[in-house]
Amino acid sequence: xxxxxxxxxxxxxxxxxxxxxxxxxxxxxxxxxxxxxxxxxxxxxxxxxxxxxxxxxxxxxxxxxxxxxxxxxxxxxxxxxxxxxxxxxxxxxxxxxxxxxxxxxxxxxxxxxxxxxxx
Numbered sequence: 848x849x850x851x852x853x854x855x856x857x858x859x860x861x862x863x864x865x866x867x868x869x870x871x872x873x874x875x876x877x878x879x880x881x882x883x884x885x886x887x888x889x890x891x892x893x894x895x896x897x898x899x900x901x902x903x904x905x906x907x908x909x910x911x912x913x914x915x916x917x918x919x920x921x922x923x924x925x926x927x928x929x930x931x932x933x934x935x936x937x938x939x940x941x942x943x944x945x946x947x948x949x950x951x952x953x954x955x956x957x958x959x960x961x962x963x964x965x966x
Contacts, residue, residue: 849886852951856958859965861891866963869894871914871927873904894918905934911941926961928954 861868870892872879876899883889896914903910915922922942929935935945946957955965 850951853948853954854886854891856951856955856965857891860958860963863964867894867918867920868892869896869914869918871896871905871910873898875899905929906937908937908941911938911943915941926958926963 857868860866868891870888872895874882874897876897879895879897879899883895888895894914894917896910896917898904898910901910901913903913905911911927915925918925922938923944925938926944926946927935927938928946928948929938930948932947935947938945944961946954946961948954958965
């Protein structure tokens, strides 16, 4: 279950219109669709790269490459956020900036250090 303050931060960033928001997840089809509806994730994320649909899983490099291809962004234009260090390694190797999320406040501070302006 997502942390409420993290969802609020994500909604604010998405609402600012400054950032392309996408998510990469490892879930079954049923759980994926349930969470998208339950937490209103379509209001936040424009792109969903879900293992159940694409056949790759974090931390496999291919799922991150696919996300880059879909978004048409360079790795250095992206920030990948995850609560598990293992999932950050492949993103880092591809050149993405990464943040290991521990709390909403910590995430807000780390994003600020990267120059992300919060609405």
